[in-house]
Amino acid sequence: MSAELSPIEKAKFVAAKRASDMVENGMKVGLGTGSTAAWMVRCLGERVRQEGLKIKGVPTSTRTADLAREVGIEVIALDEAGWLDLTIDGADEFDAELNLIKGGGGAHLQEKIVASASDRMVVIADPAKEVAHLGAFPLPVEVIPFGWKTTRKLVEEMLEGMDVLGRDVTIRMNGAMPFVTDEGNHILDLHLLRIGNPRQLALVLNQVPGVVENGLFIDICDTVVIGHGDGRVELRDVAAGSVQQDSMEFAESENLFKDV
Structure with missing residues (x-):
């Protein structure tokens, strides 16, 4: 099924898959909204089913909450969670300092609240989201x-x-x-x-x-995971000033791609 994905969807998938591997047992995780974040939710659901991963997810929209429940992730409210270990979300644009524009899906208010209540925010994106200067995206x-x-x-x-x-x-x-x-x-x-x-x-x-609230996320994102259509993944950490290269395989189960 993954062979039928377009290069841009493959890029989104590998970024989401790599970021989902950062989630550890017992974590409280902010679940972003959007097409790339949806891949991440599916990847986490696969880990819940296949590995018995036990996490609590705080969704940033009703559609993310619905998807998380569908794939088997326990969903709780932010007030119940208190504080999160990690938030994984997409972005409409990001620059070299990992400042973001978010809100193309209309969920940036909840996304900013959830990300700000997390120890760490990881953004997952394809290469087209990187810009020299923010603003081309409304x-x-x-x-x-x-x-x-x-x-x-x-x-x-x-x-x-x-x-x-x-x-x-x-x-x-x-x-x-x-x-x-x-x-x-x-x-x-x-x-x-x-x-x-x-x-x-x-x-x-x-x-x-x-x-x-506005869709500018300043000093909130810690790491960006950039996926490429050939399976390559790049991790940039703004605090550490590090860049890590990786690659992901497309050998995923039918369940992950069933609604694509």
Whole structure:
């Protein structure tokens, strides 16, 4: 079945598989949201079934929670977990300092809370997610529904003083209606093209009335695992300043690929 995967899906799979091997028995693990994170959840479920791995997973969205339960992972709430050993999640972009843009799937609020409540955050990605400067991917900003048009106007005014190339702000849609997050909020997508100072922008955005959280993850990610379509895997650790090369096999069970 793995031979039928596209090179990009193989890259996502090997990154997810390598990161899932970092999880140890008894850990409390944050489970990210998105296509690459879904591979990781499936890989962990395979370890639960095949190895008897005992972990507790804290999902970052309802869809991740549903998948985790489906593959046999025990799911608990963050308040029950208290503190996590590890969070594994994807990213829409990452730079050389492992700063991230997340939220393409609309779950960055819960993802940031869970990642911040962890000893370590590991990001899994394919090579296309690496950028010299953040901003080509639209930056998601979660806002409360009340007065969201006013919030958008305030964000647009704030961007006039920021080091960005683009300043278009759009409301994310789900068909004919605004997209609604798990928390009942909307998302503004900021089309910035290039962000000159991600740290400053992250701080200023969260001061705008109506903004709940933005998709810039600054000083949160510790390690990025980059998968390639040929099975190669690269691990970068920002604290240690180390780069490790590895490779993964595609010989996985039918169960892992059954819904692909």
